[in-house]
Amino acid sequence: MADASGSFREHSIAEFFKKNRQMLGFSGKVRSLTTLVHEFVTNSLDACEEAGILPDILVQIEQHPDGHVVLTIEDNGPGLPKKLVAKALGQMLAGTKFHRFMQQRGQQGIGASGAVMYSQITTGKPVYFKTGLGDGKAYEGELSIDFKANKPIVANDRDVEENYRGLKVVAIFGDVKYDRSEYSPFEYVKRTALANPHAQIRFIEPTGERVLFPRASELVPGRPAEIQPHPLGITVHDLLEYAGATQEKKLSVFLVNAFSRFSQGKAAEVKSEYAKIVKERDSEALETDAEDAAERVMGLAPRALKWEEAERLVESFKRLKWVAPETDALRPIGPEQVEKALKNIFNPEFTSVTERRPKVFRGGIPFMVEAAIAYGGNSGCRKADGGTSGVIMRFANRVPLLFDAGGCAITSAVKGMDWKRYDIRDFDNEPVSVFVNLVSVHVPYTGAGKQAISDEEEVVEEVRLAVMDAARRMQLFLHGRLRERNREVKKKAILRYIPQFAQDLVSLSGKGNAKKLQERLTSIVESKYSQLTLGEAEEEADASANCAPEKPGGKAGKAENGNGEDEEE
Amino acid sequence: MAAATERKPALGKLESLGAKMVGEVERGDSPTFDTALRSKSNILYDEAIGCLRLGPNTESRTFVNVAQAKKFMQTVAVASRCKKFLEEDAHASIRGLFYQLKYSLGEEFDEELFSEQEESNPLIEDLEVALKLKREDLNLNTDRKGVVAGSMVLMDKFGGEKTEIDCAKQGRSGWMVPSDVDNGMDFVSVDADWVLVVEKDALWQRLNEDKFWKKENCILVTPKGQASRGCRRLIRKLANRKLPVIVFTDNDAWGWYIYWAIKTGSINLAYLANDIATPEARFIGMTMQDLKDYDFLNKLTIKAKDVDVKRAEEMLAYPWIARHKEWVVELKAVIKSRRKIEQDALQGQRLSFVGEYLREKMGKKKFLP
Numbered sequence: 001m002a003d004a005s006g007s008f009r010e011h012s013i014a015e016f017f018k019k020n021r022q023m024l025g026f027s028g029k030v031r032s033l034t035t036l037v038h039e040f041v042t043n044s045l046d047a048c049e050e051a052g053i054l055p056d057i058l059v060q061i062e063q064h065p066d067g068h069v070v071l072t073i074e075d076n077g078p079g080l081p082k083k084l085v086a087k088a089l090g091q092m093l094a095g096t097k098f099h100r101f102m103q104q105r106g107q108q109g110i111g112a113s114g115a116v117m118y119s120q121i122t123t124g125k126p127v128y129f130k131t132g133l134g135d136g137k138a139y140e141g142e143l144s145i146d147f148k149a150n151k152p153i154v155a156n157d158r159d160v161e162e163n164y165r166g167l168k169v170v171a172i173f174g175d176v177k178y179d180r181s182e183y184s185p186f187e188y189v190k191r192t193a194l195a196n197p198h199a200q201i202r203f204i205e206p207t208g209e210r211v212l213f214p215r216a217s218e219l220v221p222g223r224p225a226e227i228q229p230h231p232l233g234i235t236v237h238d239l240l241e242y243a244g245a246t247q248e249k250k251l252s253v254f255l256v257n258a259f260s261r262f263s264q265g266k267a268a269e270v271k272s273e274y275a276k277i278v279k280e281r282d283s284e285a286l287e288t289d290a291e292d293a294a295e296r297v298m299g300l301a302p303r304a305l306k307w308e309e310a311e312r313l314v315e316s317f318k319r320l321k322w323v324a325p326e327t328d329a330l331r332p333i334g335p336e337q338v339e340k341a342l343k344n345i346f347n348p349e350f351t352s353v354t355e356r357r358p359k360v361f362r363g364g365i366p367f368m369v370e371a372a373i374a375y376g377g378n379s380g381c382r383k384a385d386g387g388t389s390g391v392i393m394r395f396a397n398r399v400p401l402l403f404d405a406g407g408c409a410i411t412s413a414v415k416g417m418d419w420k421r422y423d424i425r426d427f428d429n430e431p432v433s434v435f436v437n438l439v440s441v442h443v444p445y446t447g448a449g450k451q452a453i454s455d456e457e458e459v460v461e462e463v464r465l466a467v468m469d470a471a472r473r474m475q476l477f478l479h480g481r482l483r484e485r486n487r488e489v490k491k492k493a494i495l496r497y498i499p500q501f502a503q504d505l506v507s508l509s510g511k512g513n514a515k516k517l518q519e520r521l522t523s524i525v526e527s528k529y530s531q532l533t534l535g536e537a538e539e540e541a542d543a544s545a546n547c548a549p550e551k552p553g554g555k556a557g558k559a560e561n562g563n564g565e566d567e568e569e
Numbered sequence: 570m571a572a573a574t575e576r577k578p579a580l581g582k583l584e585s586l587g588a589k590m591v592g593e594v595e596r597g598d599s600p601t602f603d604t605a606l607r608s609k610s611n612i613l614y615d616e617a618i619g620c621l622r623l624g625p626n627t628e629s630r631t632f633v634n635v636a637q638a639k640k641f642m643q644t645v646a647v648a649s650r651c652k653k654f655l656e657e658d659a660h661a662s663i664r665g666l667f668y669q670l671k672y673s674l675g676e677e678f679d680e681e682l683f684s685e686q687e688e689s690n691p692l693i694e695d696l697e698v699a700l701k702l703k704r705e706d707l708n709l710n711t712d713r714k715g716v717v718a719g720s721m722v723l724m725d726k727f728g729g730e731k732t733e734i735d736c737a738k739q740g741r742s743g744w745m746v747p748s749d750v751d752n753g754m755d756f757v758s759v760d761a762d763w764v765l766v767v768e769k770d771a772l773w774q775r776l777n778e779d780k781f782w783k784k785e786n787c788i789l790v791t792p793k794g795q796a797s798r799g800c801r802r803l804i805r806k807l808a809n810r811k812l813p814v815i816v817f818t819d820n821d822a823w824g825w826y827i828y829w830a831i832k833t834g835s836i837n838l839a840y841l842a843n844d845i846a847t848p849e850a851r852f853i854g855m856t857m858q859d860l861k862d863y864d865f866l867n868k869l870t871i872k873a874k875d876v877d878v879k880r881a882e883e884m885l886a887y888p889w890i891a892r893h894k895e896w897v898v899e900l901k902a903v904i905k906s907r908r909k910i911e912q913d914a915l916q917g918q919r920l921s922f923v924g925e926y927l928r929e930k931m932g933k934k935k936f937l938p
Contacts, residue, residue, distance in 0.1 A: 111849055278795055364791055434619055490635035493635050493638065493639075494633060494634075494638040495719065496674065496675070496678055496680070497632075497638050497641075497642040497674070499674075499675070500646065500674055501632065501642040501645060501646075504645045504646045504647055504649040505590055505594070505600075505649075506591075506649075507649045507652065507653070508583060508584065508586065508587030508590075508645055508648050508649040509586075509587025509588040509590065510587065510588075511587075511591060512591045512594075517591065517594055520594050520595065520790070521594055521632070524594070524598070524633055525595060525633050526826060528633050
């Protein structure tokens with residue numbers, strides 16, 4: 001991003017955009033439209049969240065006979081003050097801060113201004129907007145961008161006497177296409193609704209068909225806070241980089257101020273650990289030499305820190321026990337919310353949700369993984385042949401990742417699981433939806449397209465553990481259902497033999513009445529298999545019979561996470 | 570001497586099996602069927618009787634069990650059909666029975682009562698064991714095999730007619746042993762002194778032409794290879810009349826096994842136990858010892874095949890054979906030399922030498938147990 005903003009000043013923004021449209025998510029006609037929807041919907045959600053408003057968003061897509069597509073997005077958010085409208089919608093990278101440790105949705109794409117620009121490039125038309133703060137006055141107009149100056153231009157604007165709150169944008173685009181594929185705005189909106197159960201989204205397709213994704217929860221997520229990096233997981237390179245940028249004069253002060261969970265006491269511990277490391281690595285060093293070395297490093301100007309010293313510091317961080325990273329900055333959707341959303345959208349037979357505890361990856365960046373599985377109902381994805389395929393729904397900070405699935409660590413973690421162990425015989429042929437939300441202040445995307453998560457070891461492992469945990473509970477459900485079904489199959493298998501059997505029994509014994517015997521036998525079979533339903537099977541009993549599917553939910557997930565796997569705190 | 574109209578015991582057994590099951594159903598229980606386990610683990614050699622029989626293990630089947638329901642229904646279907654045969658005094662082969670029961674269970678099911686004969690065959694054996702009777706008692710025919718000549722007269726009541734059969738007056742062809750020698754088949758008189766069982770039909774024809782059975786007053790039987798159920802049963806019945814039974818086979822594992830099947834019964838038919846085995850039977854030849862006693866035979870041996878050797882090794886492993894040291898010596902000799910000698914070789918010098926050989930060995934009582 002630093003490079004990108006630099007080049008804006010020297011080149012025509014339109015030219016830059018044209019050259020880099022792939023990188024910005026505008027490759028392919030369907031994907032471009034999805035990206036446009038994303039830009040506006042994300043802004044709406046963020047705005048509502050910040051204002052504590054339950055979002056109500058309209059997304060309408062119309063097809064013009066000339067091939068252009070009209071996109072209308074309207075929200076019930078706080079609206080934009082008149083003087084901020086142009087800047088918020090029309091200026092590239094306005095307000096984006098580099099190195100800001102905060103969880104944000106809008107890390108993808110280039111924001112609303114990119115959409116305005118796309119409209120201008122493909123159709124030459126400005127974007128209509130209307131906004132109001134709900135104070136009796138509304139403001140509408142048309143917006144375009146002066147590429148050379150990277151400045152927004154507002155035209156035909158006027159005040160309207162109307163008690164309007166929110167923001168409405170109507171833009172017309174060329175070089176886009178609407179369909180209902182898995183990369184379409186439809187799928188994007190559906191998944192957005194899934195990850196934002198507090199939002200209600202109305203979607204109107206070009207055919208006029210209206211789809212409502214109703215609100216599943218009345219809870220507006222709180223705003224995430226900015227936080228500092230955690231000492232665990234930080235690399236030598238990161239440490240040197242932060243040390244070079246700080247204003248602090250003394251390394252020990254820098255450490256305490258720049259890092260999360262770094263107290264004065266911890267600084268002292270680091271110092272003595274540092275001395276130990278010096279001693280270990282140089283057997284001839286005197287104890288006093290080592291202590292002197294540690295003393296000296298802690299007193300250094302951060303900028304003067306050398307690689308070798310930084311390396312010893314990072315090593316000493318790793319040897320010490322730390323309080324887990326603060327999670328205030330992380331805003332997971334929450335197990336209850338995820339479950340509500342899944343039930344709302346998929347009407348599944350079974351859901352299972354897991355929320356892992358926060359961890360850090362490279363550079364002390366906190367993250368956490370939420371995973372869920374929905375089975376049955378409308379879960380999975382309808383295939384052309386009428387079957388249903390398993391679907392992996394990837395999210396980063398609640399934003400659906402629709403593209404580049406193949407290169408994503410979430411995909412490989414989920415696909416790499418031995419699904420047969422969880423009674424999913426063939427993932428590509430089962431009505432199952434796997435939901436994974438990676439929550440972090442800095443999502444490790446593979447590229448500027450920001451549609452795939454890179455192979456961070458800690459992240460992959462957490463995704464795996466989370467999905468496995470959810471899958472375990474689903475397996476119990478499936479197993480129970482399978483047994484139920486088997487029981488039904490068994491009963492039917494026996495029942496079908498009764499007419500022949502009764503008839504032969506009468507002719508063999510020379511007595512009895514076939515019809516009566518038949519009724520009698522039927523009731524014997526029925527009563528045996530209804531007893532089995534109560535779990536009192538003798539011969540059918542197997543090892544897992546006593547594991548009734550437990551109630552899905554975050555509590556169970558958390559409790560399980562408590563054993564074993566999270567040793568480092 | 571039962572009259573044809575007399576009620577057959579098998580009918581009563583079938584009916585009470587059915588009545589027991591009906592009773593269970595009326596009490597609200599799943600019908601059950603108990604039968605002795607016919608697996609190899611439950612086959613033992615009964616030293617007291619000298620034959621193979623089933624051990625004490627039984628299995629109980631129940632209708633209301635998904636793994637057993639179909640088999641259970643099928644068993645009752647077989648029993649019911651056999652009852653019909655008995656009532657109509659008609660006989661069927663086990664293949665005929667299978668075709669009688671090969672029909673769909675109903676339009677809505679893609680399933681037949683029986684689809685393969687392999688399904689019905691073992692159920693017949695189950696019924697034989699459970700009801701303690703033979704399939705012949707259920708009017709099920711087996712393949713006829715075996716030919717008899719000798720001073721013996723039988724009365725065959727069949728198809729409502731009675732026919733007297735004099736086995737001494739069957740010319741060159743002899744009397745063919747039917748599948749059932751119990752039901753509707755009675756001895757009128759047996760004037761012969763002993764029974765000679767000859768493995769091969771060719772040798773039987775030789776001895777018949779030579780009037781051996783007339784001269785030696787024996788009943789000359791050939792099972793034509795492995796003895797059929799009817800043939801074994803006939804031998805057993807003759808032994809019941811105190812006639813010594815002497816068996817004459819090739820000097821190879823196959824021939825010897827024919828002898829042992831007659832003597833102790835076979836593993837497959839262990840459930841028929843002493844109904845079909847003749848532990849009193851003695852073996853006259855051919856033996857490896859014959860090669861020493863009759864020098865010309867040495868030139869007439871042929872190479873033993875792998876199956877012969879394998880069979881010999883198996884027989885050595887059967888405790889009821891291995892306990893006879895004479896047999897261990899014979900079997901080991903075959904395995905070692907990988908040679909064998911056929912009955913037919915005795916005709917090598919003179920056709921009529923077969924009779925001389927038998928007379929000499931009979932006279933010297935050169936038998937193997």
